[in-house]
Amino acid sequence: MSKLVRGYEVVIGFETHAQLSTQSKIFSRAPTAFGAEPNTQACAVDLALPGTLPVMNKGAVERAIRFGLAIGAHVAPRSIFARKNYFYPDLPKGYQISQYEIPVVQGGAIEFYLGEEKKTVRLVRAHLEEDAGKSLHEDFIGQSGIDLNRAGTPLLEIVTEPDMRSSDEAVAYAKELHKIVTWIGICDGNMQEGSFRCDANVSVRKPGEPLGTRREIKNLNSFKFMQQAIDYEVRWQIEQLEDGLAVQQATVLFDPDTGETRAMRTKEDAADYRYFPDPDLPPLVIPADWVERVKGELPELPRAMAARFVADYGLPEYDATTLTQSKAMGAYFEAVAKASGQPKLASNWIMGELSRRLNAQDIGIEQAPVSAEVLGKLIGRIQDGTISNNAARQVFDALWTGEGKDVDAVIEAKGLKQMNDSGALEKILDDIIAANPDNVAQIRAGKDKAFNALVGQAMKASKGKANPQQVNDLLRKKLGL
Structure with a gap:
């Protein structure tokens, strides 16, 4: 059942541009490294100089195959490139090479958990295309420039069905997709550098009614802004409808400073782009043996690893899902579990103390100062009774710093x-029992608080070195409980 907002159902679909991790562009040999001086990574093909022809990048195709296999999609044995025609200063050719009628990846689904609830978002397609350049606006001198370094950068555009019903669900989907593309190594996932850009198509309707008019929020480059933008857009559309106004189809931008979306242009439909097959590129043919080879090279996928953690280590589903947020975290957990022989304790420490410190320092688990083997040994010392949990945190702090x-x-x-x-512990307990007859009487009268008070005294007398479980057991024995 969808969660309603002021009596309206929210409907969200996503289009995500994942920059593929090739060293060169999709149709030229120009490099794709981020941060170069403007127009230093644009060759004659990217500039659309007369007489130049595009040549397909095999590595980009292989990454598309990898993605299709990872999401259970159909990888088309034959797909077509098209020209998407529109005029913009950062598009030298006057068209973008993309795929339209027959994309390379068709169908598939992304599965993830929203809290305890399993969700599935169906994919329509994922198609290869080139990126455009970038307009640079220098307000202080009142001029604009064009940087064509990004022109021709290989993209995989991943399009969903309108299956999401809240901003929470949309963000969870985007995070899962981000995890998959980075996990299988087709995209570095750097949202600040534009390697993973999401467009959210948002509409609202009364339950049971046809889909409402959608507005597309462009270039959402953080999960935080994604949620804020969708929530604002939903409120805005509902207010428009309640005021008796129509929602006009449009492309909008989110301003994080104001927390509002604003219309950028009227939304185009496919017919506006006058798609037609690119005469310079033959059909893309992918033999079955190529697909099989890529399939054999795929790593264990996140959901498969999570299922294995549940089956092999007896972890709860929540723990397994959390520990497979990245390939590095999954590997770290397995190493700790094997070193300690205590998978649940390993999970607790990684999701608790370790994650807290990683977040505080804003570093990944790969940079953790405490190795998996060392953490495994520390957990082993808790388990064999050498140290208490409290002492273990002190040891961990010393190791971390x-x-x-x-x-x-x-x-x-x-x-x-x-x-x-x-023997030493029994002497401590005998002295405490003798010195606290009132507490002993209350304990025998069934008051647990008095028992805990004696345990506390014993821990204090031992300077925290007594084993709490041993204190409990011996004290109960001495009091005949």
Whole structure:
């Protein structure tokens, strides 16, 4: 059941441009590295000089095949390139080479969890195309320039059905798609550099009515802004309809400073682009043996890894999904689980203490100062009773900050080893019982609070070195509980 907003159903579809991780452009040998001086990475083909012809980049095609296989789509054995005609200063040819009637990837789906609920977003297609250049507006001198470094950069445009019903669902889909394209190595996923750009088609309708008029929010380059933009657009469209006004189809931009969307231009339809097959490019033919080879080279995919973590390590679905947010995190967990022999404790530490510190320093798990093997050893020392959970956090802090490198050496240096001498612990408990007759009476009367107070005294007397479970067990035994 869709969640309604003021009695309206929200309908969202996505178009995502993933920049493919090739070293050269889709139809030329010009480089694709980010950050070069304007117009230093544009060759004669990118500039559309007379007499130049496009040549297909095999690496771009292979990455499209990889994506199609990863999402369970049909990889077309024969697809066609078309010219998408429109005039804009950063498009030297006057058209963009794309795919229209027969795309390379057809169908497929993205599955993900929104909280505890499993969601599926169907894909219409994913097609290869070239990027346009970029207009640079220098307001302080009142002039604009054109940078054609991006012209011809290879893109895979991934188009969904209008299956999403909230901004939460849309962001969860975008994050899952981002995870997949980075996981299989076809895109670096850098949203700030424009490697992963999302356009959200948003409309609203009363339940049971036909789809409403959509407005396309262009170039959303962060998940935070994505949610803000969709939420604002939904509110705006509902207010328009409630005021008796019509929603006009349009392309809009989101302004993060104001938190509002604003119309950029009237939305074009396919007919406005006058698509026709590109006469300079033959049909793209993908033999079956090429698809099979790429299939054999695919890594274990996120959902498959999560399912294995549930089956092999007994993890809850939530833990398994969280631990497969990246390939690096999945590998880190497996190494910790194997080193410690305690997969659930490994999961708890990675999702808790480790993630907290990674987020605080804004670094990835690849840069974690504490290796998986060292964390596994630390968890092992908790499990064998050498240290308490509280002491383990102190050891972890020392390892993280570089104060120590070896788990056992830090435990020894800080005197954190738990007291496992039952004789010494019994003496402490005997003294505490003798000194607290009132508490003992309350305990025998069934008051748990008094029992906890004696446990606290024992831990304090042992300077925190007593094993809490051993304290509980011995105290209960001595009090005949």
